[in-house]
Each structure stands twice: as structure tokens, then as C-alpha cells.
Amino acid sequence: MDESQPIYRQLAERIEGEIVEGVLAEGAQIPSTNELAAFYRINPATAGKAIGQLLSAGLVEKRRGIGMFVAPGAAGQLRRSRRSAFRDAYLRPMLAEAHRLGIGSAELLDLVHRELTATTEDPPATTHQGV
Amino acid sequence: MTHLTGTPGPAGRPAVRTRRLTKRYGSLKALDSLDLTLPADRITGLLGRNGAGKTTLMQVLTGQIFPDDGEVEVFGERPAENPRVLARESFIAEAQKYPVTFHPRHVLAVAPWFYQNWDEDLAGSLVKQFGLPMDRPISKLSRGERSMVGIIIGLAARAPLTFFDEPYLGLDAVARREFYDVLLADYAEHPRTIVISTHLIDEISPLLEHIVVIDHGRVLIDSEADAARGSATMVSGPAEAVERFIESRPVLARHRIGRLGRATIGAAYDTLAPAAQQAGLSAEPITLQQLLIDRTTSPGSRTEPSDQGALS
Numbered sequence: 001m002d003e004s005q006p007i008y009r010q011l012a013e014r015i016e017g018e019i020v021e022g023v024l025a026e027g028a029q030i031p032s033t034n035e036l037a038a039f040y041r042i043n044p045a046t047a048g049k050a051i052g053q054l055l056s057a058g059l060v061e062k063r064r065g066i067g068m069f070v071a072p073g074a075a076g077q078l079r080r081s082r083r084s085a086f087r088d089a090y091l092r093p094m095l096a097e098a099h100r101l102g103i104g105s106a107e108l109l110d111l112v113h114r115e116l117t118a119t120t121e122d123p124p125a126t127t128h129q130g131v
Numbered sequence: 132m133t134h135l136t137g138t139p140g141p142a143g144r145p146a147v148r149t150r151r152l153t154k155r156y157g158s159l160k161a162l163d164s165l166d167l168t169l170p171a172d173r174i175t176g177l178l179g180r181n182g183a184g185k186t187t188l189m190q191v192l193t194g195q196i197f198p199d200d201g202e203v204e205v206f207g208e209r210p211a212e213n214p215r216v217l218a219r220e221s222f223i224a225e226a227q228k229y230p231v232t233f234h235p236r237h238v239l240a241v242a243p244w245f246y247q248n249w250d251e252d253l254a255g256s257l258v259k260q261f262g263l264p265m266d267r268p269i270s271k272l273s274r275g276e277r278s279m280v281g282i283i284i285g286l287a288a289r290a291p292l293t294f295f296d297e298p299y300l301g302l303d304a305v306a307r308r309e310f311y312d313v314l315l316a317d318y319a320e321h322p323r324t325i326v327i328s329t330h331l332i333d334e335i336s337p338l339l340e341h342i343v344v345i346d347h348g349r350v351l352i353d354s355e356a357d358a359a360r361g362s363a364t365m366v367s368g369p370a371e372a373v374e375r376f377i378e379s380r381p382v383l384a385r386h387r388i389g390r391l392g393r394a395t396i397g398a399a400y401d402t403l404a405p406a407a408q409q410a411g412l413s414a415e416p417i418t419l420q421q422l423l424i425d426r427t428t429s430p431g432s433r434t435e436p437s438d439q440g441a442l443s
Contacts, residue, residue, distance in 0.1 A: 003416040004400050006357040007337055034319040041311055042337040043174055046357060078432050096408060 007090055011050035018068055019059065020078050030060055030068045144207060146292050146324040151201035153430035154187050154348075155276040161187040163348035164201065169326065174318060176356065177328040178419075179345040180427055185328045186225070188345065189294045193222040205292065216246060223281040223289035225297040229269045236265040236278050242408055246288035253317065254287035260309060274301025282310055295327045306420055307331070311338055332420040336360060341420070346427045356419075363422050364400045368412035377411045384425035386436060395425045 001010050018024040031039070036047040054060045059074040098108050109122060147169035154162040159208055161184045169175055190196045191203055194210040194217050203209060239258070241248040258265065259427060261279045270278065278299050285295055299307050318325065329335055334343075342353035343360050344355045352359060363383055365375060373392035377385065381397040396403060399418035406439050407414035417425070 001337060001417050005416075006361050008357060037319060038312065040337070041308075041315065043340045043356070045173070045317070045340045049357075080213060093408075099421070113399055 001040065001042070001061050008046050008049035008053065011036065011040065011047060011121050012053045015050065015054060017058065019074050020082070022075065024070050026072050026074055029066075030070060031055075032067060054073050068069070144171060145169055145271065148190075148204045149192075149202065149372055152188075152191065152198055152203055153200035154191060154196065154198050155389050162191070162201075162384075163384060165345075167343060167350050167353065169324065169343070170325050171263060171341045172322045172326045174314075174327065176335060176339040176342060177326050177343050177345065178332055178423055178440065179351070183345045183427075184348040187224060187297055189296055189326070191329065192292075193217070193220050193294060195222070219291045220246075220293075220294070221246060221285055222287040222294040223285040223296060223298055224359060225300065227277070227281050229280075231268070231270055233269050234266050238269065238280060239283070240263075242246075242288065243286050246290060248289035248291075250287050252290055253289075254283055255285060256312065257283040260313070275299075275303065275306065276301075278302050278420050279306070288311060289317075289321055289323065289329055292324045293326070294331075295325070297329055299325065299329075299331075306375070307334065311335070314338065330421060333418045333423060336419045344426065350427060357374070359422065361399045361416065362403075363395050363397050363417050363425070364403045364414050365395050365421070366403070366407045366408075366412045366414045366419050367391065367432040368410075372411055375441055376407065376412055383422075394419070412421070 001007050004010075013037075015024065015030060024030060033044050033048045033051060035045040036042075038048070040047070050101065051060065055068070057072055059077065060068045061071045062068055095108075103111070109115070145168045147167065152162050152165040152167070153160060165184070165188065167188075177184050177188070187196070191198050192205055192210060194212065197211050200217075202383045205216045206219060208216050210220070235258075238356045239254055243251065243252070251326060257263075261283070262282065263276060263279045264272070267282065275421075278301050282295075282298050285293055285298065300309070326379070327335060327339070328404070336356060339356040342352065342354060343350060354362075366373060368391070370387050370390050370392035370426040373387075373394055377396060383397050385392070385394040387393075388435055395417060400414065404414045411413045
């Protein structure tokens with residue numbers, strides 16, 4: 001956990017990351033507030049706030065008396081929202097840095113192409129899945 | 132800074148409420164008309180520089196010293212000479228005095244007389260976990276071992292209102308982490324109002340739900356810990372660019388070294404970072420510790436200029 005964002009949001013994002021990666025599959029139970037608090041050494045109310053955020057986003061659902069579970073469709077929902085954030089979170093900072101370094105459009109596109117060819121020999125399995 | 136004074140705890144009634152609380156030592160006002168509400172059943176960090184009034188406040192709240200002016204209520208009653216209130220409090224002092232001949236065994240045998248919720252099993256397991264020597268005079272214990280005695284009493288007492296004043300002097304990083312783990316685990320099972328005063332702010336801040344910063348006997352910040360943590364950002368870069376950037380923004384602190392400048396701005400990192408980048412500045416979120424330094428030495432505070440130089 002760092003200082004860039006409130007801790008509850010960082011925790012919510014970690015759990016979201018685990019849902020996207022399939023570490024927490026749809027229908028799987030997520031740890032309780034107290035378990036999360038103990039594991040990350042954070043205040044239980046902060047952990048509760050993170051779960052509350054996931055709950056109101058429809059990513060997890062409550063089963064009364066049992067606990068919280070990853071909601072059906074959660075991974076797909078997260079991938080869709082991450083796709084739409086991709087431009088702001090990755091593309092724009094990259095273009096700004098390219099501009100600062102004097103890397104022109106043609107050179108930048110060339111760099112991207114070369115990087116793509118270098119990595120497509122070992123493509124990540126989830127590239128086109130579920131989006 | 133968001134003022135949340137008056138926010139009731141989950142139990143509805145606050146654990147502590149003070150109004151215009153004042154305590155003088157000669158010409159010095161250790162508490163200067165201090166207004167504070169501590170929500171019940173939360174872990175609150177009581178922060179501030181040395182001499183800010185933290186210990187005096189805790190002593191008033193636990194009835195050890197009497198205020199000169201103002202009102203103080205703990206669980207809705209005045210704490211001074213009030214056994215109903217005092218039986219529900221425990222105060223683990225930074226330099227707790229024990230009878231010179233006592234061994235930890237004696238202290239832990241006596242403790243249950245004072246605390247109605249005392250948990251003998253928890254005390255026993257903490258002694259084992261911390262490896263506290265039970266049969267050695269307390270005067271012969273190391274600073275860290277004496278801190279362990281206080282921590283064990285403070286936790287096993289399970290008092291509805293528990294104060295830890297610099298609880299871990301002399302404890303190494305591993306023992307401090309054990310303290311945090313035990314504190315969280317026991318708090319999760321037995322929620323209660325816990326107030327921790329410490330200088331190791333960044334280390335403990337994730338454990339806190341609420342923070343109160345005291346400066347010169349007054350409340351400077353009273354906020355959710357998460358809100359306070361994300362509330363300021365440091366920008367740095369060419370001094371002229373920094374000056375232009377901060378013109379219309381709430382500045383908490385600024386420094387200049389030659390042609391480089393940096394400033395702390397009272398705005399959240401994620402809202403400020405894009406604008407800072409556009410202005411050619413780098414932005415980074417600041418820690419609670421750094422926020423405290425900037426806030427308690429800013430021009431708006433009543434800090435002496437000489438102190439300011441020492442910290443900046």
C-alpha cells in the first residue's frame with residue numbers, strides 16, 4: 001500500500017486485479033473484512049470500505065450469513081472498464097513522455113511495432129478473451 | 132482539512148468530548164481551549180510534535196490531572212475522581228513507573244484488580260509471543276521489554292477506552308509488527324475505543340481509522356485517516372514553474388533551492404497529478420508524517436520561525 005490513493009481504494013483495486021486475473025474466480029468467496037485487515041495490516045473499517053465499494057459496483061455479492069462472493073460477470077465488467085481507462089492511464093502518459101523526449105510520431109509508431117513483434121512470439125493468453 | 136468533530140461512533144455516543152478544555156502550567160497553555168470529539172469503537176491516532184499537548188490531554192481524560200477550564204466528558208461523564216469512568220479506561224504511559232522490586236509476574240498478577248475485562252489467557256499468550264522475562268526486576272529490563280509489559284497490560288485489559296502513549300519505545304521492527312498484528316486481531320474480535328499517540332506515524336497510519344493532530348494545545352486536524360492521508364501532494368520542478376502552478380492553489384509549505392522549487396499543496400494526488408504533469412512538474416503523494424510536518428510548521432501555524440528552520 002502506498003500514499004497515492006486512499007487505502008480502501010488500493011485494496012479494492014487489488015481485489016479487482018485478482019478477479020481480472022482469475023485468482024478469484026466468479027462465484028469464489030472473498031476473504032472477510034477481518035481477514036483482509038489482518039493480512040494487509042490495515043484498519044478493519046478500511047477493509048470494510050473496500051468491500052463496500054466492490055459491492056456497490058456489483059463486482060461482489062453478499063450471501064446472507066455466509067460471506068461475500070465474486071459476482072457472475074465481474075471479470076468481464078472489470079475488463080470493459082479497464083479498456084476504457086486504458087487511454088488515460090497508459091497512452092496519454094506515454095505520449096506526454098515521448099513529447100518531452102522529442103520522439104516523433106513516426107519513431108513512436110515504429111517503436112510500438114517493434115515491441116509488438118518482439119512480444120507476439122509469446123502472446124498473453126487473455127488478450128482477446130471476454131472483452 | 133475536513134473537520135469531522137461531532138461524528139458519532141458506531142455506538143452512537145462519542146467516547147470522549149471536550150469543550151474549551153484548558154490546562155495551564157505557569158504561563159504555558161498545554162491545552163488551549165481544546166474542542167475534541169472522539170468517536171467510540173475506533174482506533175484513533177493522536178498525533179503532534181513533542182510538547183503539543185498530547186500527553187496532557189490523555190492525562191486529563193484519564194483523570195490523572197484536572198483541567199483549569201472547560202468541559203471534559205468520557206462516556207458522557209466527567210472522568211476526574213469518577214470510579215465509573217476510570218474503571219473503563221486504561222492508560223499505558225510512555226514512562227510507566229512500577230514498584231522497584233516488582234517483576235513482570237507481579238505486575239501481571241495485580242493488573243486484573245484494576246481491569247474488569249482482564250483476559251488472563253490473552254496476557255499469557257502475549258507474554259509467550261513477546262518472550263517477556265517474567266522473573267526479573269522491572270528495573271533490570273531493557274527499554275523494549277518494559278514497553279512489552281505496557282503493551283500486554285493495555286491489550287489484555289480490554290478497557291472500553293484504551294490509551295497507548297508511545298507504546299513501543301525500544302521495540303524493534305519485528306516486535307512492533309507483532310504488536311500491530313495482535314492489536315488488529317484483538318480489536319476485530321473486541322471492538323473498543325483505542326487511542327494511540329506515536330511518532331512512528333507512517334508505520335501505524337494504515338491501522339488508524341481516525342486521526343487527531345494537536346498543535347500548541349489545539350486541534351489542528353480531525354479527520355478520517357484515509358481522507359487525511361490522501362489530502363496533500365508535493366510538486367517539484369523549476370522554481371518559476373512551481374511558483375506559477377501554486378498561485379491559485381492552497382499551499383501548505385514551499386521550499387526553494389537555487390532554481391529548483393517544491394511545494395506541498397492541499398489537494399489529492401490523483402486530482403492534481405495530471406495538471407502538474409502538464410505544467411512540467413513532477414507530483415508525488417505525501418505521507419501522513421510529511422503532512423504533519425508541513426502543517427505544523429506552515430506559516431498559518433503558530434510555530435516559532437527557529438523551529439521551522441530545523442524541520443524544513
